Amino acid sequence: AIHQSFNDLPPGSSFDFIVVGGGTAGCVIASRLSENPRFNVLVIESGPSNEGVLDAQVPFLEPGLILSPFDWNFTTVPQTSANGKSMLYPRGHILGGSSSINAMFYTRGSSSDFDRFARVTGDSGWSWGEMLPYILKNEKWVPPADNHPTAGQFNPAFHSLTGMTSVSLPGFPQGTDGRVIQTTKDLKDEFPFNVDMNSGNPLGVGWLQGSIGNGERSSAATSYLTSQVVARPNLQIVLNTQVTRVLETGGKSPSIRKVELTTGSKLTTVTAAKEVILSAGSINTPHLLLNSGIGDKNELAKKGIASVLNLPSVGKNLTDQVLVSATWFANSNNTIDSINANKTLFTQLLDEWQKTRMGPMTNAGVNQIAWVRMPDNSPIFETFADPSSGSNSPHIELALSNGGGLGAGVGHFVGAGVAVVTPMSRGSVTLNTTNPFDQPLIDLGLLTSNFDILALKAGVASARRFFAGPAWKGYVLQPAGAFANATTDQLLHDYIVANAFSTSHPVGTASMSAKTANFGVVNPDLKVKGADGIRIVDASVMPFIPCGHTQAPVYAIAERAADLIKADWQ
Numbered sequence: 278a279i280h281q282s283f284n285d286l287p288p289g290s291s292f293d294f295i296v297v298g299g300g301t302a303g304c305v306i307a308s309r310l311s312e313n314p315r316f317n318v319l320v321i322e323s324g325p326s327n328e329g330v331l332d333a334q335v336p337f338l339e340p341g342l343i344l345s346p347f348d349w350n351f352t353t354v355p356q357t358s359a360n361g362k363s364m365l366y367p368r369g370h371i372l373g374g375s376s377s378i379n380a381m382f383y384t385r386g387s388s389s390d391f392d393r394f395a396r397v398t399g400d401s402g403w404s405w406g407e408m409l410p411y412i413l414k415n416e417k418w419v420p421p422a423d424n425h426p427t428a429g430q431f432n433p434a435f436h437s438l439t440g441m442t443s444v445s446l447p448g449f450p451q452g453t454d455g456r457v458i459q460t461t462k463d464l465k466d467e468f469p470f471n472v473d474m475n476s477g478n479p480l481g482v483g484w485l486q487g488s489i490g491n492g493e494r495s496s497a498a499t500s501y502l503t504s505q506v507v508a509r510p511n512l513q514i515v516l517n518t519q520v521t522r523v524l525e526t527g528g529k530s531p532s533i534r535k536v537e538l539t540t541g542s543k544l545t546t547v548t549a550a551k552e553v554i555l556s557a558g559s560i561n562t563p564h565l566l567l568n569s570g571i572g573d574k575n576e577l578a579k580k581g582i583a584s585v586l587n588l589p590s591v592g593k594n595l596t597d598q599v600l601v602s603a604t605w606f607a608n609s610n611n612t613i614d615s616i617n618a619n620k621t622l623f624t625q626l627l628d629e630w631q632k633t634r635m636g637p638m639t640n641a642g643v644n645q646i647a648w649v650r651m652p653d654n655s656p657i658f659e660t661f662a663d664p665s666s667g668s669n670s671p672h673i674e675l676a677l678s679n680g681g682g683l684g685a686g687v688g689h690f691v692g693a694g695v696a697v698v699t700p701m702s703r704g705s706v707t708l709n710t711t712n713p714f715d716q717p718l719i720d721l722g723l724l725t726s727n728f729d730i731l732a733l734k735a736g737v738a739s740a741r742r743f744f745a746g747p748a749w750k751g752y753v754l755q756p757a758g759a760f761a762n763a764t765t766d767q768l769l770h771d772y773i774v775a776n777a778f779s780t781s782h783p784v785g786t787a788s789m790s791a792k793t794a795n796f797g798v799v800n801p802d803l804k805v806k807g808a809d810g811i812r813i814v815d816a817s818v819m820p821f822i823p824c825g826h827t828q829a830p831v832y833a834i835a836e837r838a839a840d841l842i843k844a845d846w847q
């Protein structure tokens with residue numbers, strides 16, 4: 278059942294597993310563990326239900342979720358290498374977590390990303406070959422909202438019809454589709470067509486796959502917590518309840534099976550007979566650990582927190598991808614800018630979505646992505662070692678957009694969100710105060726590595742070449758917004774430093790590492806190092822960021838984690 282408050286739990290309830298955070302990974306764990314009727318599972322989620330939240334259902338309305346009650350509304354500390362700006366840092370505060378508020382891009386990264394996970398942890402179970410079954414266990418391939426013919430837009434060999442989260446090709450054509458595909462022919466050396474960017478080899482330009490089914494967002498909550506799953510007598514889900522600490526339950530290791538939480542203004546605790554699984558995400562998981570005395574002993578002492586477990590890597594290695602827009606005015610009025618600018622049209626399209634689950638509201642304006650690898654002889658590699666996981670991995674993403682403002686104000690636009698998907702900057706999550714309800718200090722370290730600035734420059738240059746292709750003649754007009762000023766190398770540098778922001782893909786703050794490593798937070802089986810009874814399953818365990826968006830890897834990691842946990846307690 279789903280309960281609005283902790284006090285609504287049936288009296289005398291006891292639990293084998295307590296999952297902290299009903300987000301992307303948490304929903305997978307809850308759903309899979311409760312398949313075993315002998316396991317009693319409790320999920321504690323800080324946010325409210327996703328049911329009936331229109332902005333979380335209609336793909337086009339995703340921007341409305343930022344700075345809403347469904348967002349933790351974090352703000353970063355001033356980013357010293359990005360003009361000292363503090364930035365909004367959205368995270369899902371709702372059942373389904375960030376999968377309920379994200380932009381629904383479903384990209385797996387490259388096979389070598391997973392092979393690198395296996396290499397650094399010494400566990401071949403994290404390799405692409407062994408993770409592919411878990412990826413397929415997550416994905417349920419479904420037709421696009423408009424039911425258009427999809428032959429040649431994906432490779433069925435890499436997809437599954439039997440998983441959980443609906444994944445589909447774009448559900449509505451964009452006015453730029455033909456020109457993008459033509460560019461893969463005109464400029465095929467730099468921008469070859471890739472029939473399926475989720476094959477393990479993403480390089481090239483291909484059709485975006487999104488976590489959307491029947492024109493609606495498919496989140497961890499809608500796909501893993503179906504009414505049949507929620508009806509299981511051995512699964513209890515408590516909403517609107519924030520876990521404040523994890524606590525020792527004795528033993529030498531120490532054993533950490535108890536969680537502290539708030540009910541109204543009162544603190545209470547609940548203990549798991551078998552395990553606590555932390556799935557609070559890359560910001561809140563380290564925040565919870567630090568508040569619980571699990572982190573760098575000396576740093577915690579300065580805050581007056583007694584050390585329970587000295588794990589200096591907690592909250593370190595925060596890795597996120599960095600983005601700028603490259604935007605031009607478009608010689609067209611068939612861009613998605615029309616929808617945002619025209620209230621009548623907006624209402625009409627929303628009405629169409631409500632009645633038919635079709636139309637432009639079924640996706641968000643990006644129908645294709647270009648994944649670009651900087652050549653081995655690029656001058657950038659004279660200074661920096663290649664941070665990518667392998668030669669089949671991009672350094673840069675161009676999210677090709679049929680308008681959407683792209684930060685340039687009012688008008689009709691075309692362009693790309695240019696992201697460095699293999700950033701070298703690292704940040705941290707540290708305690709601000711010892712009050713668990715205060716935000717932690719989130720420092721992305723944005724642009725602190727010059728690699729990221731140089732790679733963004735290379736990405737912008739690549740976007741310029743893309744949109745200078747013959748297919749765009751007469752369509753792409755002058756550069757727009759602040760991007761118009763980026764006319765020299767120095768001015769492009771200034772544009773990047775002033776306008777770069779994060780892609781909201783944080784990972785790495787509770788990294789897994791080899792069992793014998795003297796760094797890292799969890800072992801390859803995701804158990805917290807040096808402790809008993811507590812695992813971490815969420816984006817924070819990824820030691821490196823995959824060269825794409827992060828939800829598909831989180832789903833796959835959680836699917837494997839569920840099997841690891843089940844195997845331990847069979």
Ligand SMILES: Cc1cc2nc3c(=O)[nH]c(=O)nc-3n(C[C@H](O)[C@H](O)[C@H](O)COP(=O)(O)OP(=O)(O)OC[C@H]3O[C@@H](n4cnc5c(N)ncnc54)[C@H](O)[C@@H]3O)c2cc1C
Pocket residue numbers: 297298299300301302303321322323324367368369370371372373374375376378379380381382383384518519520521556557558559561562565780781782783814815816817826827828829831
């Ligand atoms: C705005 C935005 C856009 C994005 N776009 C994309 C995209 O298009 N494609 C993509 O692949 N990825 C995208 N991402 C990233 C992706 O969604 C995340 O990487 C992924 O969902 C993270 O999963 P998680 O399980 O680690 O954390 P989350 O899904 O964030 O789950 C954490 C859960 O724990 C809960 N929680 C936290 N602290 C506590 C506590 N103390 N007590 C109780 N509950 C707690 C939270 O409320 C939340 O429900 C985006 C993210 C955001 C925010």
